[in-house]
Amino acid sequence: MAGEGAPERCDLLIEAGWVVPVEPHGVVLADHAVAVRDGGIVALLPRAEARARFAAGEVVSRPDGVLIPGLVNAHTHNPMTLLRGVADDLPLQEWLQGHIWPIEAAVIAPDFVADGIELAIAEMLRGGTTCCNENYFFPDVQAATYKRHGFRARVGLPVIDFPTAWAKGDDEYFDKAGEVHDQWRDDPLVATAFAPHAPYTVSDANFERIRMLADQLDVPVHLHLHETAHEVEEAQRTAGQRPIARMDRLGLVNDRLVAVHMTQLTNGEIALCAQRGATVVHCPESNLKLASGFSPVAELARVGVVLAIGTDGCASNNDLDMFGETRTAALLAKAVARDAAAFDAASALRAATLGGARAVGFEDRIGSIEPGKQADLVVVDMAQLETQPLHHVVSQLVYATGRHQVTDAWIAGRAKLRERRLVDMDEAAIMARARQWRQRIAGIEQTR
């Protein structure tokens, strides 16, 4: 019985007005607490019991707050945060070839990657995101930057059929991928994935090598797939096959596949994803902004495909706001499915947390508030005008909450945001570097 015997020690006890554990699905627990020890969740229990059972090193009490699992941004190119809004409202090819690629060619280097990711980490933490699925060049720098800030990430090991600042040819891409993977294989926060860019930029031979190595290293394969109708049409025209069919022929449509975008899908392709256990990452705002198309999210969910949510990079969004992205996902899915009951608030929140955890291959350690999982946790303040009156907590989180209502965030039990202040990041220095990059990029644009 609670109250008998000596209290159990824990490092941190977080009491909240409501806890939404995500698993079990759709549940809201009023006046509950979470006990954290050694970075992990040891108990989720009524607040009154928690005080009796635990002797906590620290108690954080948020009676107007909702405690949720940290959000997982399941597809992002965080160095591109420095390119936020540099070119908008342009046709896709002009945007890429006339702006994004030339600027990237001039800036991609370790400092760009590190500074962009630092800005992104600060933005993510302030918005309740505690883990991301990164996809860019210089995964060594990415991994070191995430680790330095205690931020949980899966970093992609890029493979693309042309030379970049990161590698000059196939062998160098794979050699460097192996090195980065080896360096981070046992890290508790940062891990790697293969990140072949897209079907139209990676050869069959390289995809086969990736399939073999991904099995061997036990990592996900993070791939842009069926992003636009143009991609699918071109593949059919040049190779006589839709990209998913080609990926299937190469053995890549399986439970390691993290398929991003997926706006063009036949019923057969949807069924194939369900059958093979592939995860789909939905990036609704990027798909809208680039006019890529509409992913059939409700149908994917209906047949049991695990869905995650990503913001994509800041050049096509233009933020890393997972509250906003989740809301857009929930809203858009209904209109696409012509069903106002489709992809409800609890399902959208699940995609943004546990679905994301599945996408990054961390579903055993994050994505829900369950004993045994890591304490990646976020508090959202409901005592603001914009979330009053509070009729239903999960509905409010998805349809009315702004990311600025996030007050606290922990990763593996370590406080990263406290009453809206970043605990261990120098915000002024990050802002100053962002301003320097603005100057430098403006210079590049002027001299082109």
Add this chain to the structure above:
Amino acid sequence: MAGEGAPERCDLLIEAGWVVPVEPHGVVLADHAVAVRDGGIVALLPRAEARARFAAGEVVSRPDGVLIPGLVNAHTHNPMTLLRGVADDLPLQEWLQGHIWPIEAAVIAPDFVADGIELAIAEMLRGGTTCCNENYFFPDVQAATYKRHGFRARVGLPVIDFPTAWAKGDDEYFDKAGEVHDQWRDDPLVATAFAPHAPYTVSDANFERIRMLADQLDVPVHLHLHETAHEVEEAQRTAGQRPIARMDRLGLVNDRLVAVHMTQLTNGEIALCAQRGATVVHCPESNLKLASGFSPVAELARVGVVLAIGTDGCASNNDLDMFGETRTAALLAKAVARDAAAFDAASALRAATLGGARAVGFEDRIGSIEPGKQADLVVVDMAQLETQPLHHVVSQLVYATGRHQVTDAWIAGRAKLRERRLVDMDEAAIMARARQWRQRIAGIEQTR
């Protein structure tokens, strides 16, 4: 020359890092100031010149801020803010008939209208909205509440073919409409419009009466029109005519018409709107959430229809966030048009300001920062991580800015929000009343 002679008196000088006047279109003025006298804008000029030319009663300096016209929420049911999230993720008919209407039947009365509008005004001001196009029952209470808080509004005079708490029959609707109109006809802040509910709830006879009276009283006609495919199909089935064709037959498709939603439009209907000067209010988030359909915004803009943006009521959105709504409008229009260049950031911001001003019939007094217009102004802070680096101001406002970055708001030169604090509203009291309504509505839901 500036500096010669005695300085001109003004009440308020607002200096900003950037001013986006909206008219001229797409312009960004760095380091400018706006001088305000007797509630109106007297000058927009470089900051250095402003200090020399004016002796200001007050100077507000926001070097990291962007000064924009106050946003206009061109379609809302603000008393329903008290129903935020009360029922979500339901098929339309179940949502309306099983939840919204029964709750409304139990609560609609002057206190519900006044309390809901007070909460809404506070939320709107904190989010940079300074004017709204209201559509609900008890327009007398609405008008008095907006006036009491110095908030600019066009309140709808409801007409609907069945009895409600506001009126029992046709004559009472029209009598009361006339009374409310007479009371507010000369007010500088609050005016009226006719607000027939929808083609499927208002008879030909009542529409004809509205057309005649709207001309006579010189007010807009604010109408839900072509919101869903179901509405259009039913009209064709029962009356053999699409609703817009019927409205045209009744003489209502003209420059007084403020047509809300418009998700189902033929090319002929789009051309008709352009030709007749009707304004279209786009409510993208409500259209998505209720699975109503997609408005062809880019096509409407292309042929010259004036577009405005509205949140709709909080039961189908679930907020009054015009920054979020404008962003959704800009993103969604591109995917619907299959053109990433469609409805660019400057066009979306114009719809949210000058377009809204046109919708409420106040285009001569608000919607842009021009001498002679009223000083309905808003400052947005760009010195936050989420809007850095700042490559392009208008792009940032539309694609990356959150409403919590609004720091200051004025209506007719009167400060309503100052460094994020509501100047003359009792936030704690508003929150307390919202909590009381939550209890009362929960009681209604339990006893049904």
